[in-house]
Amino acid sequence: MTGAARPVEAVVFDxxxxxxxxxxxxxPQQWRVFARTVHGLPVEDPDMPAEDLAEADSLAMRIHEAEDRAWRRGRETHESxxxxxxxxDAGVDPAHDRHHLALAAYQRFWEPHTHTDAQVRPLWESLRRKGIRxxxxxxTIWTRDYHREVFERDGVLDLLDADVYSSEIHVVKPHPDAFRAVCRRSEERR
Incomplete structure (x- = not known):
């Protein structure tokens, strides 16, 4: 290697x-929650009619299989x-009158698993003090808005210079285009 080492300009986190x-x-439970909400079924009601439960569970399985196919494509071809x-892909109608309720139930299912680690803010503040973006x-399959709402809720959005989610680009990591996308966004914030 020749030349002087370049200083670190940015750090990108998963x-x-x-x-x-x-x-x-x-x-599979994330999709059972979604499907039962679409069908208007209380998620944990033991007195659910068997045919209603079977229909909701069939939908949940179709969604789970569609998600599995999507992640497999990501691993094999880097398609996001x-x-x-x-x-x-699972045949869910986004115009269904309970679709938004089901998405909200799905997000509530994930909420306990989305909290930003308490060490993130001090780490990011330290990087910013050093001039590092x-x-x-x-x-992720989730939207940019959803992730940014999580960062806002957890009090770290103000420290984020660049964020890219595979759901908004054509590839997933480790495809070079994913890294190029976040580098471009980071450069825009210089």
């Missing part, structure tokens, strides 16, 4: 399990996905 503590999550695309690059 989100889930890096900025948030890692959790074991029952992934979004929650909207996954639900569409802070970025996030996450493989």
């Amino acid at each position: 989100w889930g399990g890096t900025l948030t503590p890692w959790h074991e999550v029952d992934l 996905a979004s929650i909207a695309a996954i639900l569409d 802070v970025g996030v690059l996450s493989n």
